[in-house]
Amino acid sequence: MTSLIKVWELPGGIHPPEHKDQSLQLPLGRVPLPPVLVIPLNQHMGTPAQPVVQVGERVLAGQLIGAADGTFSANTHASTSGTVIAIEERAIPHPSGMNSESVVIEPDGKDEWIELTPCEDYRSLDRLTLLDKIRAAGVAGLGGAGFPTAVKLAPKSTQVIDTLILNGAECEPYITADDMLMQVRAAELVAGTLLLSHILHHPKNLLIGIEDNKPKAIAAVKAAVAGAAVTDPEAANIQVVVFPTKYPSGGAKQLTQILTGREIPSGHHSADIGVICVNVGTAVAAWRAVRFGEPLVSRVTTMVGDALATQRNVDVLLGTPISYLLTQHGFNANNASRVVMGGPMMGFTLLDLAAPVIKTTNCILAPSKQELPEPTPAQACIRCGICAEVCPASLLPQQLFWYAQAEDFDRLESHNLFDCIECGACSYVCPSTIPLVQYYRAAKGSIRLHEIEKEKSDRSRQRFEFRQERIAKEEAEKEAKRVARQKAAEEAKKKLAEKAAETAAAPVSSADPISAAAVKVSATQATPDEQKAKLERLVAAAKNTLEFQQKPLVPNKTNPVISEEQLVKQQVRIKQAELKLAEAEQKLADFITGLGTTPAAAASAAAAPIAAEPAVDMNDPVAAAIARAQAKLTMSPEDKARANLESLRGRLAKAEEKVAAAKADGSANLDALQQGAEKLQQKIAEALAELSALGIEDKPAPVAAPATEPAAPEPVSAEQSAAQAAIEKAKAKAAALANMSDDEKRAEQIQSLQTRLTKARERLAKAEAENDANIEAFRAGVTKLEEKLQELA
Amino acid sequence: MALLNITSPHTHGANRTGRLMRLVVYATIPGIVALTHFFGIGVLINVLLASLSCIAFEALVMKLRARPIMFYLRDCSALVTGVLIGVSLPPYCPWWLVISASFVAIVLAKQLYGGMGFNPFNPAMVAYVLLLISFPVQMTQWATPLPMLADGQTAPSLVAALDKIFFSIPIDGYSSATVLDVMKQNSGLTLDDLYQQQPVFVEGRWAGAGWEWVNIAFLLGGIYLLYKKVFTWHAPISMLLALVVMSALFYDSGSSNSGGSPTYHLLSGATMLGAFFIVTDPVSSAVSTRGRIVYGALIGVLIYVIRAWGTSYPDGVGFAVLLMNFAAPFIDYYTTPRTYGHKKPRRATDASTQDGGH
Incomplete structure (x- = not known):
């Protein structure tokens, strides 16, 4: 029985005022039936249950009203008999203050039960049947987490369980629900322990861990164990382990450490180290589920806090609104600082008092304003390290706080943020009253969100890359097809040209632009047969597309679920394909009906160029080309020259603008632009000369060197301007040279120097022949170039 | 009734930063008493001057930073810095030495780094060392301890001390190695x-005369702080x-x-x-x-x-x-300590997801 098991030391921990006496003065009480019961469908950890009753249906106590949705879920039962008056979203006790689907029952006061199937000897049943019974009864962890008990009691075959721990630590201040339960239901607790032991293949160690501040409970449980040992030899194995009171020894990880010295590895379950830890209340519920077939419809809850007139433990039906419970206990709303579900260390503030009692409601704490005043404003962290001393997980809370403020997620991870159990010991001792746990919760939330988003973006990146690859492949295929088509077209053109040459050899002369244009146009136009074939192909392709789009969507690896959106998209694609098909068919039909008219018109246009002019259809390329050619032909040479001059002037003005802009920007293209401008000037001069040859004086004098180009001399002679151009060219080259490799540069330079040298020599010879005034300059240039070339070579 | 969404923990221990700092100040009392006994009134003047100027500088900076002054003064950290400067500087040193030490400690070493909790260096020591380097003569002239004074000679009187501190009127034979x-x-x-x-x-x-008792007095103060779990x-x-x-x-x-x-x-x-x-x-x-x-x-x-x-x-x-x-x-x-459920301590920069993650 009680044995000398070693109790290990819990690192850190705190000793907050216990406040446990006030709720233990009165015996376990009951409250009258509330006018309405609100039974949420997710009172447990995991998937919410699915409602299996209808509004208006009469239900009996213990009747299933919400069926577990999958393994990781729990059944929900009616707590008393009555009528279902609504199945709707109602406030539930949750830190976020969220609503959840709940079955609302109006009790009829009869408390009629469904027929229960008791079981006298559970040892005669196999374990799976026992687990089924527990699952059917909707038993979930009553300690606070609400973990489905049947899941917990079915460890993997690789997990060999050698220790079963019954958690009666109840380390949080104020809460006495488990204490009371152990006092009044000690025998059931022992029976439950033996039941769980049976289900878990009789682990070697059966430990009931109780903090030493619960002497009555310890005595009761010890007595019960002794009593059970008389009839059941296995009960003698149960050890009631009493250990020093210290918060948070009741955490599953901490209790495991205290009783076994083993730590649950980070990110693992306790079953991985052979330990299963179950709350004492859960064990009793499991026992009642098996022994009496009784579903979990009530629990022991502590009603405590100075804002209540009566402080005690009550056995309360699940679904009882908390506001009703508070009223029953003389709640003084004016003096209450808040209402908390759970204890002062880890409980959460209830945002809506209409929320009901659920399976995890171990305590309703209604403190007065003096008892738990509003938190004082936080001061700066002085890194005193007291938080690190009390942390049961041996974290460095002040560092976590630092990085949480900075949102440095990497550092938070490396400081093991996710091993924080949020017990609140650090916040409790913080001399600067920093709400540390709040920072950790927020940081955990952001990290989880961050990870989800990262996963999402990874997935979409993969999708994107895949798509790019596909598009590239399609493009390559298209390009290949295009090249093939081009070849075919060229061949056809050649053939056509040959044909045309044969048929119209005599009338077509190169001087006649009209007929040349006509030939050109008709050459690019395919023969009617070819056109028809093309349109037919288009129709076929459109049909293919439509068929492909009409295929039903099939889920695959990258896209496991077909979403509504995808279906809509497919519909759109099908519509598009249909439209395309219709268009293609229309085109084909038009072509077939209009076959023969178009070529005929073209032929007539070609035959009677001038007469047909007013009737030219500008949409017809043949006709348009003919019209353009005609316009050119009808122009007098004078007009032509004028037009030419005008356009040249326009171009020059533009070029000069560009030069100015380039100068302003210091662009590298300056030289090239200047050269262009000069060339245009030359052309203008030529055009003027042409005009004057035609006997016409153009009023504006030829524009001299652009004003924006002071360096350039007036084009005195053609040679000089050409020399200027050469110099500019060399400059441009030098700029281009900057980008080349050294060897390349040298080769390039040598080559250019050589060409320049030859040119310069030619110039010199010419100048010598003509006795040019600049002969000396030319000579100097040649010698310079020769020197340079030698330098490089 | 307005229900505030206050998150857990809802209760809080009695510990406060101001309380810790006040305990530290109390714990210096034996040391200050011993110093005053052996070196005279100059020590008290130093402590008073340094404390007042530190608090003044703190208040000034808080005003400049547009922060609630009393909220920050209530953490008593400036007072602690002042007291520590007071006991570190030699008694009867010029007044401006004390004021500049306070300025360096509070303004330069503490507030310029972001104030309470953000200073990488101990403000009192920054002040002490900076002045020691800048004014080695004034900073190393320690008064002669009581046991070494010649017969009939006593520690300087309050008037002599104030004259020395504020008007640089020398006191004969007041300093020794x-x-x-x-x-x-x-x-x-x-x-x-x-x-x-x-x-x-x-x-x-x-x-050595005097110093051994001063150290023992500070040790007593330290033991008190250990006992108080500061x-x-x-x-x-x-x-x-x-x-x-x-x-x-x-x-x-x-x-x-x-x-x-x-x-x-x-x-x-x-x-x-x-x-x-x-x-x-x-x-x-x-x-x-x-x-x-x-x-x-x-x-x-x-x-x-x-x-x-x-x-x-x-x-x-x-x-x-x-x-x-x-x-x-x-x-x-x-x-870094080894966290519960981890095999070994994790380096502060190890960002790998360990042991299955979360």
Whole structure:
């Protein structure tokens, strides 16, 4: 029985005022039936249950009203008999203050039960049947987490369980629900322990861990164990382990450490180290589920806090609104600082008092304003390290706080943020009253969100890359097809040209632009047969597309679920394909009906160029080309020259603008632009000369060197301007040279120097022949170039 | 009734930063009493002047930063800095020395870094060291301790002290070499001879007249703080142990090369003040318990190194603490504790997802 098991030391921990006496003065009480019961469908950890009753249906106590949705879920039962008056979203006790689907029952006061199937000897049943019974009864962890008990009691075959721990630590201040339960239901607790032991293949160690501040409970449980040992030899194995009171020894990880010295590895379950830890209340519920077939419809809850007139433990039906419970206990709303579900260390503030009692409601704490005043404003962290001393997980809370403020997620991870159990010991001792746990919760939330988003973006990146690859492949295929088509077209053109040459050899002369244009146009136009074939192909392709789009969507690896959106998209694609098909068919039909008219018109246009002019259809390329050619032909040479001059002037003005802009920007293209401008000037001069040859004086004098180009001399002679151009060219080259490799540069330079040298020599010879005034300059240039070339070579 | 969404924990311990700081101030009282006893009223004037100016500078900066002044003054950290400056500076030093020390500590070393909790260096030590380097003469003129005064001579009166501090009117024979100076300048004498010849040792019992009692007084204050759990034993005890180990290793059986006995080192200079009031400053020290052991030990070693082998400064507490303030993040990196459920400590920069993650 009680044995000398070693109790290990819990690192850190705190000793907050216990406040446990006030709720233990009165015996376990009951409250009258509330006018309405609100039974949420997710009172447990995991998937919410699915409602299996209808509004208006009469239900009996213990009747299933919400069926577990999958393994990781729990059944929900009616707590008393009555009528279902609504199945709707109602406030539930949750830190976020969220609503959840709940079955609302109006009790009829009869408390009629469904027929229960008791079981006298559970040892005669196999374990799976026992687990089924527990699952059917909707038993979930009553300690606070609400973990489905049947899941917990079915460890993997690789997990060999050698220790079963019954958690009666109840380390949080104020809460006495488990204490009371152990006092009044000690025998059931022992029976439950033996039941769980049976289900878990009789682990070697059966430990009931109780903090030493619960002497009555310890005595009761010890007595019960002794009593059970008389009839059941296995009960003698149960050890009631009493250990020093210290918060948070009741955490599953901490209790495991205290009783076994083993730590649950980070990110693992306790079953991985052979330990299963179950709350004492859960064990009793499991026992009642098996022994009496009784579903979990009530629990022991502590009603405590100075804002209540009566402080005690009550056995309360699940679904009882908390506001009703508070009223029953003389709640003084004016003096209450808040209402908390759970204890002062880890409980959460209830945002809506209409929320009901659920399976995890171990305590309703209604403190007065003096008892738990509003938190004082936080001061700066002085890194005193007291938080690190009390942390049961041996974290460095002040560092976590630092990085949480900075949102440095990497550092938070490396400081093991996710091993924080949020017990609140650090916040409790913080001399600067920093709400540390709040920072950790927020940081955990952001990290989880961050990870989800990262996963999402990874997935979409993969999708994107895949798509790019596909598009590239399609493009390559298209390009290949295009090249093939081009070849075919060229061949056809050649053939056509040959044909045309044969048929119209005599009338077509190169001087006649009209007929040349006509030939050109008709050459690019395919023969009617070819056109028809093309349109037919288009129709076929459109049909293919439509068929492909009409295929039903099939889920695959990258896209496991077909979403509504995808279906809509497919519909759109099908519509598009249909439209395309219709268009293609229309085109084909038009072509077939209009076959023969178009070529005929073209032929007539070609035959009677001038007469047909007013009737030219500008949409017809043949006709348009003919019209353009005609316009050119009808122009007098004078007009032509004028037009030419005008356009040249326009171009020059533009070029000069560009030069100015380039100068302003210091662009590298300056030289090239200047050269262009000069060339245009030359052309203008030529055009003027042409005009004057035609006997016409153009009023504006030829524009001299652009004003924006002071360096350039007036084009005195053609040679000089050409020399200027050469110099500019060399400059441009030098700029281009900057980008080349050294060897390349040298080769390039040598080559250019050589060409320049030859040119310069030619110039010199010419100048010598003509006795040019600049002969000396030319000579100097040649010698310079020769020197340079030698330098490089 | 408005239900506030206050998150857990809803309850809070009685500990407050202001309370911790006040306890530190109380714990300096034995030391201040001893200093005043041996060196006269100048000590009290220093402490008063430094405390007031520190609080004034703090209030000024808070005003400039548009922060609630009283909220920040209530944490008493400026008062602690002021008191520590007061006891570190030599009594009867010029008033401007004290004011500039306060300015350096509060404005430069603390508020410019972001104020309370953000200063990488101990403000009082920054002030002390900066002034020691800038004004070596004024900073090393320590008053003669009471036992060494000539017969009939007493500690300076309040008027003489104020004259000296505010108007630089000299006091005859008020200063003398400290024990550390004597030890530092010793060459050729064995420790035994030194203890017999030098009046500063002759008048003392273990480590020099006056100073040994001052250190014992600060030790008492430190024990009080340990008892009150203002800090843990790790940093101060490891610093003292390191100092003992170093002085024992290089004791050289009391020859003329000896750096002094462990007792001498424990009870001279600023050893106890440093161990319990400077090294324990949480803001600028390492964070984990292991880290604080390393941090304290390294300071202890450095103090001995500077005292025994340094060339110009007799005491090394200020320098040693500042150097280790520098090293604190580095120490933190290598001294992270092993978290529950982890096989070994994780480095502060190890961002890999370990043990299955979450």
